[in-house]
Every structure is written in structure tokens, then in C-alpha cells.
Amino acid sequence: MHGTILTLLKRYVQTQYDHSTWIKLMELSGLEKVEFDHKTVYPDEHVYALIGHAAEMTGLSAGELHEKFGEYLVPDLMYMYQKLLRPEWKTLDMLEHTELTMHKKVRQEHAENAPPVLDVRRLGPDELVIDYVSPRRMSGLAVGIVRGLAAYYDEAERIDVLPTTADNGERVRIHVRRT
Template sequence: MALPVTFYKTMENQDLRVHGSIFFLLKKFVVAHFSEDMWDQLNGEAGTGGKSFEMTQNYPLDDIGAIVGAASRHTGASVNELKEKFGEYLVPDLFRLYASYLRPEWTTRDVLIHTEKVMHGAVRKLNSTANPPILNVSEVSETLLVIDYFSRRRMGSLAVGIIKGIARYFGEQDVVQVTPTTDPDDERVQIRVTFQKVELGS
């Protein structure tokens, strides 16, 4: 049986769409920092008013760009600052959604090393409508990871925020430093993650 044309159109642009779970969490972020009315207002300005953003669907990248753009105009914060803050915020919820894939002994470094195969791997397996970015993680030394992010969605600032959020989740925000070493708006972004050694007994 032939599949409807809309199916092919959706698949064609899969990498320029964003999973509904991210929109769901973006709404939670806006409501937590501002209000439900603000969410409606941002969507009105973005031209996405009336969309319900289901957890099982995906939506055009431009929708999230327009909503964050409207939030930037309202707050005076840059789009990248907002994406980073949102990335930091969404980690506990993301962990709750995929809790069964996280090992209890893992901390920031382990989660980062296992994100591509285990976490994003689970997302790809469980949600045919999701298409997480590719992350190549190099273990340069005990105190340095270099993460190469690849995605046509150009959400490097969100990636930086997620890494910071993971460090905060494990109470390691003071010893983990996250620095993009290339333009965070590119399709390929390199991110340096350093771990400061904590001297015991000092």
C-alpha cells in the first residue's frame, strides 16, 4: 500500500523537525519562569498559537526558532542564552523520562560518554518521530572530554546547556567547565568539557 505524500514529506525533513517532548519541556520552562499566559503570548507572536505539541509527534524547527525568538524579544536575553538556560533546565525531566537507561553509579562524565549509544540510542529506538543529534565523545584524558555535536538543527547552545544541566544534576557544577570552542550556531560544534580534580583532605 502506498504511503501518503505527507509521510514522505515528514521523513524528508526529519532532521529539520524537533520532537514534541522538547516543545513540551519548553512550555514547562516558560511557565516555570514566567506564566501560562506568557506561553500563549509567545505562541501568538510566533504564529504557532493553537498547536498542542504532542509528546508523540515532531514539529518544524522553525516553530521552536520563532517561539525562542519571541522570548528573546520579551526578555532581552539572546536566543543562545535562552537555549542554554533551557538546556540546563530540562535535564531532570529528561532523566525522569529515560530513567531506566541511566545506571545509578553514573555521574556527569559517564552520562556524557554514554549519551550517544545509550541515551540518544534509546530515544531513536523508542520514538520513530525523534531524531537526536549525533554526539562524538572523545575521552582525551581523565580531566578532559571533547564532544563533537552534529545536527542540521544548529542547536549547539542547547547542547552546552544540557551538559551544564547534567553537571548540576550531579552537584558537579563547580568542578565541570563547559566551553564551546567553535561557533555554537554551526551544524558541527566542538565542546570542551573539563573536570577539575578535587583534592581529598585539603
């Protein structure tokens, strides 16, 4: 997992809960000696351990936490990739272009990075389907990012997001529709 995601996870926990919660998660995960930085790629197991212990502490499922974190990530992602974005894009346009813009850049910058593959098919001007493919099985993060994008573009009340397959699989279909 790219260090940027882990440093943002740290900030998420610290702002939504507090610093001591982050320290506790790191200890429970056996990572108390690890300092995450945004330039390093870390084992996926670090994220699994942190989210797993966070689920135990909060009573939320890992999928719910992934979704909440995904929503939280959006403003930072939009800032990081602003040079790749077009001003006329809205939620569905962003989703349609993520694979060939942002994910392509991530893969070029760090060969060891493996963002999920997003096969996006536009079904019409107000509807698309995303086939999320990743051995990480973190489609909840993608669902959260979709919701976060809708909020970012002030379309949250008009965007319906529905995973149509099991949300913990390597392949997850997400249906997105603007009403």
C-alpha cells in the same frame, strides 16, 4: 522537534515567566491553535519561532535561552531515561554514554526523530570533547544540558564547559573538564 521538548519548553516558560508569556509567544509565532503533545514530532520551525520571539521579549540571545532551557531539561531527561543509566555514572560518564544509550533509544522509538549526533572522545579521566553535529544548530541546548548534568550530579562547581567553535554552527566542539 519531538513533542516532549516542546511540552517541556511550555512548562519552562510558564514556570520561569508565566502562562500569559507562553500565550504571547504562541501568538507571535502563529501557533495559537497548536496544542503540543509529547507523542508527536513537530516542525523545527516551531521551536525556532518560539525561541526567536522569546529572545526579542527577554533581550537574551537565542543561544542563551537554549542554554537556560537545556539546564532546565536535565531532571526530566534523567527521569525519562533512568532505566538506561548506571548508578555509578557522573557528569562525564553520562556525556560519554548519551549517544549509545539515550539518543539510540530516541531514534529507535521514532524514526522521524533526529537528536544531534554526539561524537564524544574521552581525553582523560577528567576531560572530554563533544563534537555536536546537527542541522538544527542548537548547540546551546547541549551546553545547557552539560551544565544541568553537572548540577544534577552536584559537580557544577567542578565542571568547566567551553564551546570551542561558533555556537550556531551545524558542527560545534564542546570541551568539558572536571577540575
